Amino acid sequence: KNEVEQSPQNLTAQEGEFITINCSYSVGISALHWLQQHPGGGIVSLFMLSSGKKKHGRLIATINIQEKHSSLHITASHPRDSAVYICAAALGGGADGLTFGKGTHLIIQP
Amino acid sequence: KAGVTQTPRYLIKTRGQQVTLSCSPISGHRSVSWYQQTPGQGLQFLFEYFSETQRNKGNFPGRFSGRQFSNSRSEMNVSTLELGDSALYLCASSLLTSGGAETQYFGPGTRLLVL
Numbered sequence: 001k002n003e004v005e006q007s008p009q010n011l012t013a014q015e016g017e018f019i020t021i022n023c024s025y026s027v028g029i030s031a032l033h034w035l036q037q038h039p040g041g042g043i044v045s046l047f048m049l050s051s052g053k054k055k056h057g058r059l060i061a062t063i064n065i066q067e068k069h070s071s072l073h074i075t076a077s078h079p080r081d082s083a084v085y086i087c088a089a090a091l092g093g094g095a096d097g098l099t100f101g102k103g104t105h106l107i108i109q110p
Numbered sequence: 111k112a113g114v115t116q117t118p119r120y121l122i123k124t125r126g127q128q129v130t131l132s133c134s135p136i137s138g139h140r141s142v143s144w145y146q147q148t149p150g151q152g153l154q155f156l157f158e159y160f161s162e163t164q165r166n167k168g169n170f171p172g173r174f175s176g177r178q179f180s181n182s183r184s185e186m187n188v189s190t191l192e193l194g195d196s197a198l199y200l201c202a203s204s205l206l207t208s209g210g211a212e213t214q215y216f217g218p219g220t221r222l223l224v225l
Contacts, residue, residue, distance in 0.1 A: 086152075
């Protein structure tokens with residue numbers, strides 16, 4: 001069983017829809033990252049969270065430490081949001097670097 | 111500020127050969143982490159370097175090694191290449207070492223194909 005689980009694996013939605021991607025982890029963490037990867041491989045860090053909620057433009061990330069769960073929300077989705085979204089956790093004290101979820105492949109249709 | 115750069119961007123090698131990949135972090139960043147991405151295993155942590163010292167290491171065989179220079183540039187080396195080493199190798203830099211508890215800035219990656 002992966003220590004970091006993401007769902008859904010694939011998501012297709014229409015432009016304008018509200019998108020939620022979920023991430024759960026099995027042990028305590030020091031930080032949780034949300035990353036975006038476009039075709040071609042480049043990865044951009046969207047958020048790093050250790051508690052609460054962060055917002056950047058149409059993107060919102062939340063984390064519930066007690067439930068070991070984080071969500072990434074996209075409001076008013078747009079075709080340019082189509083990408084793979086990956087959550088990654090610094091598990092325990094972070095001695096093992098980041099542990100990654102398998103990613104969510106998001107397609108926003110116009 | 112220039113981003114993280116990686117060279118080469120693409121590489122083709124044959125089984126048994128060795129390869130060296132290079133990563134130049136963002137100016138002022140002292141930590142460099144390396145990751146391997148494959149379709150089957152996804153992203154996996156290889157190692158992290160800070161101030162020329164390896165701070166953390168993932169679960170990879172000893173064929174995978176790395177180093178960091180005094181200017182924070184880092185190299186990783188894979189010896190005795192196997193077909194399964196074909197992957198996208200990404201490096202990421204951050205200001206300090208933290209085992210992943212700092213925002214990381216990723217390079218474009220080196221795509222390695224082993225034939």
